[in-house]
Amino acid sequence: MxxxxxxxxxxxxxxxxxxxxxxxxxxxxxxxxxxxxxxxxxxxxxxxxxxxxxxxxxxxxxxxxxxxxxxxxxxxxxxxxxxxxxxxxxxxxxxxxxxxxxxxxxxxxxxxxxxxxxxxxxxxxxxxxxxxxxxxxxxxxxxxxxxxxxxxxxxxxxxxxxxxxxxxxxxxxxxxxxxxxxxxxxxxxxxxxxxxxxxxxxxxxxxxxxxxxxxxxxxxxxxxxxxxxERVLVMYGGRIVEAGPVQQVFTRPRHRYTQGLLAASDLSVVDDRGRLATVPGTVPAAGQFPAGCVFRNRCGHATDVCASTPAWTGQDASDGFACHHPAPASEVGHG
Ligand SMILES: Nc1ncnc2c1ncn2[C@@H]1O[C@H](COP(=O)(O)OP(=O)(O)O)[C@@H](O)[C@H]1O
Ligand code: SF4
Ligand SMILES: [Mg+2]
CATH class of the missing domain: 3.40.50.300 (P-loop containing nucleotide triphosphate hydrolases)
Incomplete structure (x- = not known):
């Protein structure tokens, strides 16, 4: 045989x-x-x-x-x-x-x-x-x-x-x-x-x-x-909030933190009003992050449900995100 x-x-x-x-x-x-x-x-x-x-x-x-x-x-x-x-x-x-x-x-x-x-x-x-x-x-x-x-x-x-x-x-x-x-x-x-x-x-x-x-x-x-x-992990508050192929994450970010980071980066220096963009607010000290979604106190999309920890959505740890109100999959660019 x-x-x-x-x-x-x-x-x-x-x-x-x-x-x-x-x-x-x-x-x-x-x-x-x-x-x-x-x-x-x-x-x-x-x-x-x-x-x-x-x-x-x-x-x-x-x-x-x-x-x-x-x-x-x-x-x-x-x-x-x-x-x-x-x-x-x-x-x-x-x-x-x-x-x-x-x-x-x-x-x-x-x-x-x-x-x-x-x-x-x-x-x-x-x-x-x-x-x-x-x-x-x-x-x-x-x-x-x-x-x-x-x-x-x-x-x-x-x-x-x-x-x-x-x-x-x-x-x-x-x-x-x-x-x-x-x-x-x-x-x-x-x-x-x-x-x-x-x-x-x-x-x-x-x-x-x-x-x-x-x-x-x-x-x-x-x-x-x-x-x-080739791949990227996005970290905030000691957690990986999004991961995936670089091309995907940088052109179609799903997590609201990734979106903010991209808007504030060299890749897209000005926002839609022509201002230099930054992620609003500042990173809390260790131990001062909110419960639930760690980005909640800085996120423009936060609702009550964000007080609970968002589950990971995606095929595995190398490709997915953890956000209750992600950017639509088809949305191109940075909100
Ligand atoms: N030795 C330490 N003891 C207590 N807290 C620490 C120590 N080192 C780092 N931290 C805290 O852990 C958090 C993450 O730090 P760090 O990994 O250096 O962040 P980054 O490299 O992303 O800038 C920060 O809030 C930092 O103040
Ligand atoms: S889970 Fe809620 S607070 Fe966290 S990034 Fe998503 S929308 Fe914003
Ligand atoms: Mg460092």
Whole structure:
């Protein structure tokens, strides 16, 4: 008898189920589901204070003291859950299977160590190069790949001898050193001089694509998501309020928060009266969001029913929204 087994589906690089982050009894991230397939680029957007950075830190097992994660974060080929893993287990995953680029390069760099040695060290720790000599040589190659001038000379520099843009290039080299299956970027160019932002962004995207890595890209720059990502998640008040293919979410947003965000973005700078648009009101502090729909106190479409939590409508966590009075599916543009 011959069997024609279907080829195995490529395993998801990241599977997140019911992720929560809390401090005491205060919930900061609530019930987040997310899967990322190999090579996929997913955007995570939302105003400042929405819970994006805490989500990224929870995925890396890097939450600050006092914050607790619940739920499950599974990384492909890693046989334990990130949530609840010990520091030993986590340090094997970090930088190897999953790496992160933070907003501020010095968060990731050791100020007392030459940058070439830092990149080489990352490879040696994870055993991806056999000897210190091989790792140093690979580090210099990598510094060249990320566009740093005079790679052997730069390798001998300390972080403080480099510009902010150069430091972030070193951080990108560090993050890519062991060919991670997933790169998480949290506003990776926001702290840089505007003249180098596009260059560093391009470098990150090229590094990810060349390696076939997947990416979770956190930003408030929707235009960047539109060019870089295939899918997008919209976060507000620690919850994913809408998700879907970028083209769909950006041209036919259903959730009223997504609509507001788009109206306020670079993609549509002025409203119908020619004014610069913003989402009305301000993001509440953690724990101050209304019960029910977290966007209720800022939403022009809110009614009494919005005091109850809207259910997720859609085929799965990667495509849908949670709003009692969504924009009609056919409506194009931003209300
Ligand atoms: N260590 C912490 N302790 C208590 N609250 C925190 C801590 N870190 C962040 N928060 C709060 O959690 C919320 C989400 O923060 P964050 O994830 O940084 O948002 P974003 O990255 O979307 O701007 C904010 O209200 C923030 O003040
Ligand atoms: S559920 Fe209600 S309050 Fe929330 S976004 Fe939708 S219409 Fe607005
Ligand atoms: Mg943040």
């Amino acid at each position: 011959t069997t024609h087994a279907a080829p195995p589906l490529a395993q998801d690089v990241l599977t997140v189920t019911g992720l929560g982050v809390s401090v005491g009894d205060r919930s900061l991230v609530d019930n987040l589901d997310l899967t990322i397939r190999p090579g996929e680029r997913v955007g995570l957007i939302g105003e400042s204070g929405s819970g994006k950075s805490l989500t990224a830190l929870a995925l890396m097992g890097l939450l600050p003291e006092g914050l607790a994660a619940t739920g499950s974060v599974r990384v492909a080929d890693v046989h334990h859950d990130i949530v609840g893993a010990d520091e030993n287990q986590l340090s094997r995953v970090r930088g190897n299977d999953i790496a992160m680029v933070f907003q501020e390069p010095m968060t990731a760099l050791n100020p007392t160590m030459r940058v070439g040695a830092q990149v080489a060290e990352a490879m040696l720790i994870h055993g991806t190069r056999p000897t210190r000599r091989a790792a140093m040589s690979a580090a210099v190659d990598l510094l060249e790949q990320v566009g740093l001038p005079d790679p052997p000379g730069t390798a001998r520099s300390y972080p403080h001898q480099l510009s902010g843009g150069q430091r972030q290039r070193v951080v990108v080299a560090l993050a890519l050193a062991n060919d991670p299956a997933l790169l998480i970027c949290d506003e990776p160019t926001t702290a840089l001089d505007v003249t180098v932002q596009a260059l560093v962004l391009d470098l990150i995207v090229r590094g990810v694509i060349d390696r076939g890595a997947a990416m979770l890209f956190i930003t408030h720059d929707l235009a960047v998501v539109a060019t870089v990502c």
